[in-house]
Amino acid sequence: MLKKIWWKEAVVYQIYPISFQDSDGDGKGDLQGIQSRLDYLCELGIDVIWICPVYKSPNHDNGYDISDYYAIMDEFGTMDDFDELLHKAHERGIKIMMDLVLNHTSDEHPWFTESRSSKDNPKRDYYIWRTGKNGGYPNNWESYFSGSVWKYDKLTDEYYMHLYSEHQPDLNWENEEMVGELYRMVEWWLKKGIDGFRFDAIAHIVKAEGLPDADNPDKRTWVRAYQLFSNLEQVHDLLRMLNEKVLMRYPLMTVGETSGLGPEQALDYVGDQRHELNMVFQFEHMFVDAEGQGTEKWKFKPWTLVELKQIMSRWQTVLHLEGWNANYLNNHDQPRALSRFGNDGQYRVESAKMLATFTHMLEGTPYIYQGEEIGMTNIAYPSIDDYRDVETLNYYEQQRKIGEPEEEIMAAIWRKSRDNARTPMQWNDGYAAGFTDGDPWMKMNDNYTYINAETERRNPDSIFHYYRKLIALRKQHEVIVYGEYKLLLPLDTELYVFTRMLGQEHLLVILNFFDRDPVFHWPEEDGYAAAKVEMLLSNYEPAQGENLRELKLRPYEARVYKLILK
Template sequence: MEKKWWHSSVVYQIYPRSFQDSNGDGVGDIQGIIQRLDYLADLGIDAIWLSPVYQSPNDDNGYDISDYQAISSEFGTMDDMEELINEANKLNIRIVMDLVVNHTSDEHAWFIESSKSKDNDYRDYYIWRDAQNNDVPNELKSIFSGSAWELDEQTNQYYLHLYSKKQPDLNWENPKVRNEIWEMMNFWLDKGIGGFRMDVIDLIGKVPDELITGNGPMLHTYLQEMHQETFGKLDVLTVGETWGVTTEDAKLYSASERNELSMVFQFEHISLDEQPGKPKWDTQPLDFIKLKQVFTKWQLALDGDGWNSLFWNNHDIPRIVSSWGNDSPQYRRVSAKMFATFLHFLKGTPYIYQGEEIGLTNTPISSIDEANDIESLNMYKERLNEGYNKKDIIQSINKKGRDNARRPIPWDDSLNGGFTTGTPWLALNPNYKELNVKEDRQNKESIFNYYKELIRLRKEHDLIVWGSYKELLPNDPQLFVYERSYQDETWLIIINFYEKATIYKNQDQKVDTIIISNYSDSGKNLEQLSLRPFESVVYKLD
């Protein structure tokens, strides 16, 4: 496998609406990001995955784009965007743009034209079907609740929207659509960006008449054409969001000889607290043995044949320290560091979601009036109509709702956490006075400094990037233990996933040194190692 810069990199995701507001309107913006670049450079990250800043009516907070080659006024201007790219490049930080091309906004010029008449030149830019038996064309469902088909009364046909009805799906079978997208991607590549994160890219090969949405038959043909027409000759990072991907699928996406993408986001691990075949709101206790099995499967299956992303959090996923860890004052720091250790010594490219590096927590709500996200609002209405109890619906939103990840970043303990001088678009977590960037960085047990050290280790040790993986104790109900080996050197990673103390019994290993630990006084004797709540230690073996 040819070595690329992104193999040893760490990527930081910014949700710009919630990162830093520079002008007091309550919405984070591009100039706010520029103001915080030194913070990110200090952390040591190599690239920023920037959630959409394009022109948008914000039905889905920017993932409904009305103009791919314009910046939303609430975020700034194209001059601001070019300044961000240039200033980040000076710090050796690349900007990875969010590419949302499964769908557009219904306010995009293409869709406005497409909906004018059945013979409009843009009609086939989208997916239109006649009614069947005076009803929707088929039973495809929207991920945001209800039918995936919406009737356009002007032309008396239905259009497909796998998300909001204001997010009509593009027709990738139309070569004109693909050429428009290649032109747009090259527009951004010419500005010097470092690549693309591709939103729900596994859906672009859909065959709606056959009820096929993910991983359709033409998907990889489209991606290979994309590679050839846009980024293929450039040294950039491309990552596809692929919810239903298998390890075999992932090799098709990311094996270098196939000329598609650098890597995939796969979500098998993050969905383990959801009941199979049911919406994400219907949860079940996390099966820790299965969690280890999933990570081990992906570590082994892609070894030499593809590349994976490593993550716990993003703008769609609640805070891991609250979901599967312990966010109490007593254990939040060691718990957050445990999750970091668990992930950052695996093979793959780690992603840090803004605030993860200081251990931000979920923000429970008590009323639907406190929710902002369209997915949660739609689910609430749907389940009320189905007879669910209000309290149970709110409990589901608190556990799985996307607003948890989207609360503004608290930079200090001043009004609104230093995020804005105005009224925040979404309220901060009330704990921001105690839990903020300034407080964490001043604390001798700083989570920020722990992440900084993890990033340094990855850059300095090829073992983390290229070493082989071997899991030990796969059936232990509490410990995740694995070895990474490279060129006659072996590191042992021991993770206590739970609050309960436990014992690790020696597997005939001798310690050379402790590489990193989330306790300052971890033991070096592996004869019978006592592990405290959430303790995680990385040893270099003798």
């Protein structure tokens, strides 16, 4: 049954605060900076801002290591600044979704300071502690940031678990007192009036009973044991309890970061009758150009459009009427989609518009990552010294230790580093792209002189204004939000074509994913051959005298047609 609700109809804009806008000249973005750009976001037309963590943090992983859930990081401002941002956003009809980490804290959080102080401290079991086995580590699990998930703590002669950095100890969700503390914290933020949460690493809050070793057929030192710490059944029990105790009392938008699952498993999180989350971020399409997940992500393999269509179509069809999709190609943890799936050179504008058409015409809530709407691209710093991301730096050190050539390591980093998405926002062609009056916390991309928001806003045919058109179309045509998706030409290696259908409303979306000139033959089925055709959107001007029945597409061309069936 079709259920209409505000977060299905919304368009979300993700902000990575340290790189968005600096207001005080320290070279780092902040809350006052975000507030100063609210009118820009209003002009774009978005409905929700997802703000990456701004809580107090020592910043070993750019805010995802929280040391105080009830305070704002000094670099970002104060709680008064946050309250003012929330108020000003709401005045403009923009909602705020907070990024919240419930899987782990910082090792500087007071809970962990107490936990590590002695084995009999009341907060000892707030975290996951174990003794070593046979003079070694408690098990052979590998951290997301390479190496063991265990860190030895000399004071109590035990190890604590960290699925991510050693500065991010995992919380123990089997401790009811700790869980109660999290409930109270979540409610505290909701009473402030925020409109939702993106739950970071939420799939990992439960670990396999007994923390057994992972199978190790390749005799590796450390094994990425996804099946032992991802999407375990008890996660759903804990999320339903969180919903029952806190979330369901508020008209929220909730989205979970849940790697390692397909759409059938995603329904366990987002199914209408599950009462857990509104939607989840899936990662299958983020690994079409990699040998695998984890450290394997650095090993590039050519992606194919057929594989991408298969993945996206499964998510579209399985979740239809049963759950809801979160559609994205960019975020703070991924390289820029324009450089990855498009063409950031000759066809930068055309391919950026094509990729935007793709994500916004799928069924689900579209997410825009800062800079995506102006066509920002990957960065290729010549030296590892210019990189800031802990995952990237760990990968570099690990590969150097095993003797990988410098040029091969840097090529992988240029392609896949998370810092590709984290370069400062490019606002104008002035000093530091208008991001700061000081020294930027990381080097700007040199192309800011011609890729920037000011230039985009002045050009009516820009990527920015194309995004505005896409967002406006979504508000005008219910079929874009709620229509059923159907894939056409599943084996075509160049064209991604699908329809959206809601009652008598039909849309035909034609996307050329490459720089070649394929011919699209108008479909004969479903009465489309005799349909009256209206073009809603295109990233090119229609060619004179073109034949719609055998349509020759230009590089990275995108077209959206409204079909009126006879």
